[in-house]
Amino acid sequence: MASFDVTWNTKAATGKAFVRKRKKVETSDESHPKKSIKLTNLKNENHNLVNKKPQSTVKKKIGNLSTDKSSNLIRSQQTRKDGATKNINKIDHNKNSGLGTKKFPSKKLSETTATTSQHFEKHSETQNFSMDVNPTENFNQTLIKRKHKKDKLAAKANATDSVQINATKSESHKLFNVIHKDVHVKTNPRGKPVVEQVFSDTQKFSDLEIHKYIVSNLAKIGFTTLTSVQEKSIPVILKGYNALIRSQTGSGKTLAYAVPILDALQSINPRLQRSDGVQAIIIVPTRELALQTHELFGKINTFQWIVVGHLCGGENRNTEKNRLRKGVHVLIATPGRLLDHMLHTNAFKTDKVRCLVLDEADRLLDMGFKKDIMRIVEEIDGNNTSYNPLAVLKASHKKFDSEPEAVETSSTETFSLRDPKSKKRQTILLSATLTQGIAELADFTMKEHTYIDTLDEFTTNFSQDVMIIPNTVKQKFVITHVKHRLFTLSAMLLSLEKTCSKMFVFMGTSAMVDFHYELFTKHLARMPLNRGRMKSGDVLVLEGMEEDSDEEEEDILEVEFFKLHGSMDQKARKEVFKGFREVKKGILLCTDVVARGIDVPTADCIIQYNGPLKIEDYIHRVGRTGRAGKSGSSYIFLTHEEQDFVAMMEEHKVYLKQEDTEPHLTELCVVMEEEHLEKAAIALQRHYENAIASNKELHKMACVAYTSWSRFYNTFSSKLRKVFDFKQVNLGHYVTSFGLKETPTQVANIVRGQMAKKEPQKLNRKLATHEDEEQKQHTPPKKKKSISLTTSEFSSGLNFEKKKKKKPGT
Ligand SMILES: Nc1ncnc2c1ncn2[C@@H]1O[C@H](COP(=O)(O)OP(=O)(O)OP(=O)(O)O)[C@@H](O)[C@H]1O
Numbered sequence: 001m002a003s004f005d006v007t008w009n010t011k012a013a014t015g016k017a018f019v020r021k022r023k024k025v026e027t028s029d030e031s032h033p034k035k036s037i038k039l040t041n042l043k044n045e046n047h048n049l050v051n052k053k054p055q056s057t058v059k060k061k062i063g064n065l066s067t068d069k070s071s072n073l074i075r076s077q078q079t080r081k082d083g084a085t086k087n088i089n090k091i092d093h094n095k096n097s098g099l100g101t102k103k104f105p106s107k108k109l110s111e112t113t114a115t116t117s118q119h120f121e122k123h124s125e126t127q128n129f130s131m132d133v134n135p136t137e138n139f140n141q142t143l144i145k146r147k148h149k150k151d152k153l154a155a156k157a158n159a160t161d162s163v164q165i166n167a168t169k170s171e172s173h174k175l176f177n178v179i180h181k182d183v184h185v186k187t188n189p190r191g192k193p194v195v196e197q198v199f200s201d202t203q204k205f206s207d208l209e210i211h212k213y214i215v216s217n218l219a220k221i222g223f224t225t226l227t228s229v230q231e232k233s234i235p236v237i238l239k240g241y242n243a244l245i246r247s248q249t250g251s252g253k254t255l256a257y258a259v260p261i262l263d264a265l266q267s268i269n270p271r272l273q274r275s276d277g278v279q280a281i282i283i284v285p286t287r288e289l290a291l292q293t294h295e296l297f298g299k300i301n302t303f304q305w306i307v308v309g310h311l312c313g314g315e316n317r318n319t320e321k322n323r324l325r326k327g328v329h330v331l332i333a334t335p336g337r338l339l340d341h342m343l344h345t346n347a348f349k350t351d352k353v354r355c356l357v358l359d360e361a362d363r364l365l366d367m368g369f370k371k372d373i374m375r376i377v378e379e380i381d382g383n384n385t386s387y388n389p390l391a392v393l394k395a396s397h398k399k400f401d402s403e404p405e406a407v408e409t410s411s412t413e414t415f416s417l418r419d420p421k422s423k424k425r426q427t428i429l430l431s432a433t434l435t436q437g438i439a440e441l442a443d444f445t446m447k448e449h450t451y452i453d454t455l456d457e458f459t460t461n462f463s464q465d466v467m468i469i470p471n472t473v474k475q476k477f478v479i480t481h482v483k484h485r486l487f488t489l490s491a492m493l494l495s496l497e498k499t500c501s502k503m504f505v506f507m508g509t510s511a512m513v514d515f516h517y518e519l520f521t522k523h524l525a526r527m528p529l530n531r532g533r534m535k536s537g538d539v540l541v542l543e544g545m546e547e548d549s550d551e552e553e554e555d556i557l558e559v560e561f562f563k564l565h566g567s568m569d570q571k572a573r574k575e576v577f578k579g580f581r582e583v584k585k586g587i588l589l590c591t592d593v594v595a596r597g598i599d600v601p602t603a604d605c606i607i608q609y610n611g612p613l614k615i616e617d618y619i620h621r622v623g624r625t626g627r628a629g630k631s632g633s634s635y636i637f638l639t640h641e642e643q644d645f646v647a648m649m650e651e652h653k654v655y656l657k658q659e660d661t662e663p664h665l666t667e668l669c670v671v672m673e674e675e676h677l678e679k680a681a682i683a684l685q686r687h688y689e690n691a692i693a694s695n696k697e698l699h700k701m702a703c704v705a706y707t708s709w710s711r712f713y714n715t716f717s718s719k720l721r722k723v724f725d726f727k728q729v730n731l732g733h734y735v736t737s738f739g740l741k742e743t744p745t746q747v748a749n750i751v752r753g754q755m756a757k758k759e760p761q762k763l764n765r766k767l768a769t770h771e772d773e774e775q776k777q778h779t780p781p782k783k784k785k786s787i788s789l790t791t792s793e794f795s796s797g798l799n800f801e802k803k804k805k806k807k808p809g810t
Helices: 107-129 135-160 212-220 228-238 253-267 287-300 317-326 335-344 361-366 370-380 389-396 436-445 482-499 510-523 570-582 615-622 644-651 662-672 677-694 696-712 731-736 744-758 760-766
Strands: 002-008 021-027 061-063 074-079 085-090 199-204 225-227 243-246 280-283 308-311 330-333 355-358 426-431 450-453 473-479 502-506 526-528 553-555 560-564 586-590 603-608 632-638
Touching (some): 225 228, 228 243, 228 253, 253 280, 253 355, 253 426, 280 335, 308 335, 317 335, 355 370, 355 436, 361 426, 361 436, 370 436, 482 502, 482 632, 482 731, 510 696, 603 615, 615 644, 632 644, 662 677, 696 744
Parallel strands (some): 243 426, 280 330, 308 330, 355 426, 473 632, 502 586, 502 603, 560 586
């Protein structure tokens, strides 16, 4: 009996990968791969195409040998028990590689190669010999010619397949043949960022005039002292003022409105009944934020008669309808789904709503929800006819004051929520960053409001340009050559994982997230044992050099990988979000869909693999760490062309320091069992390239990811485009950073071919940036009542039933 390891990925489908578990499988000698090696001798220049094999076989096959000097590949594939094909491919020994000798370290394998070469030599000898005028040989020659012709045709047919993988054309790895570029960025060590105090010096929840049960519930989850924003906001909201609240990320803005809302509702006498309907609506930009906010309400609400519910895109509409029919007092919702129900669910009445909260208000606007919000406000106010987009536009052109008003004016004297008969609507807007858009939204949703800012000197010093980041976060930037991005990111994951608990890795597009998730979970988190011995000359070559190598793998990263983006279905998103929050150690690859408001208290590291589309996005991404006074670190990847980003951030009083990549890169030496850093980096890059080249699906993902990146890079805000300038980009280098060996044009053609085959009309959708993805779900048919439903990943995701046209005469 022989044993070998079978690995599988337990939750890849849901975007959650436990670092793969290993299972010993006992096999009989007959089925052991060693015993069933089969040589094939296809002399085919297209040997690099992936071989497909039936899933059930546990055979190893060394196939597709080519005598082509410049491009030899021996590849064997073993199908794992779970059906995941593992390639035990190699070898890439190129005369021009300049990466060392071309010897195979494995004796067995070199013997095999030699045997095969001899076979080919014989074969070619036969061809030469056939030059003699001998009828039998002539006949042989004809047969050979026919065979060659057939091979050629087969090769041609394969080549026309839309996925043509050119991996084995292994020209020398030019990873380090790069023109030296200067790092001219000058950081300002004396630059002083604007610092906000997180916690109040003195005030405790028990000092507030709120129900003692709320205080005790807060104490149970460890909250006794108020944060600065809570200290300033809660009394103002309790008094019934409209408020525009700005305070840094992670400063506790959610409780700043949750506490007064709950306190007001519990104080209503007689007690609220379910039939009293919705009293307060909280609008948030993302589904995850809706769930998170709901959860927080659940933690502090011990008043069993007060019902808190949520509505968000992707959920079952009928379940939500039933929830609304039964009666909800506090409703947390994403704007699209909320408006859908307002317009189409009869049981949902909004006439009792006396409090409206817009959390992450600027993001709501960024996502194009302005019109939806306006419509929601009108529905609440029972004023459906007055909507005049032109008037709103004109009004919104008022210039945003660089010094926001600090006047405390109010038309109400008590929190209208306390009085069920009140006809007043109290509105609260919150954000960590202020934009012109927020001022416009405030103008539209509130007649007058109190401006609350936790920055003490705001009246004197505040300028719209100043960005505030918790001072407990160490902000760094990493400068890499474009071609080095992939292995540098891998190195940073390897090294930071040792000290960090939870990492967010922000990427530009969903396709990038999908691709890197697949690559890292399958080809970084686990690697073959004894890989240091698998060398072809100087070059470390993984997979299949030794027959046992595919059987024994080891965990390289003892951490769980997750992915989250807007193109995932709601169930998977929910599961990933929950999983990442609960896990002890994890790496979340994500788009900006989780950049806002998401609270993972133990997150201590942020990596921005792509620059932010807007300056504010930088603040919010970094803000996923350093929450409520905790410490954290943040890294942004910049290329030499992008280094002016650092100076740009300094204009906003945000100061970054350069991170030396070398200590991180040395991790590669350990992992790749390679003494020299460059060789280790090349080995990892090759490992990735081979993995991508030999796996059709992964190759396709890499191509789509690259193409989506190129679109993403064209969508920076006008200000940031000075730094992230597409015209300065070397596309070929970026292709390398996706582990591809084709040219940019070839990649584009591959993707175009794929898309045209699949869903021609969805070409743009697939290549979309995450911003586009937000527009993803559906375009509901226009209804008279609806002005314009923003379709978004955060919108309802509902499909309206088309009303059947009445037949004339019925
Ligand atoms: N009084 C408090 N004492 C201790 N921790 C608190 C307190 N209030 C809130 N927190 C915690 O602070 C963290 C951040 O809170 P919250 O998510 O409300 O921040 P935020 O200001 O809304 O951030 P963002 O701008 O990123 O949305 C949460 O983990 C929350 O539980």
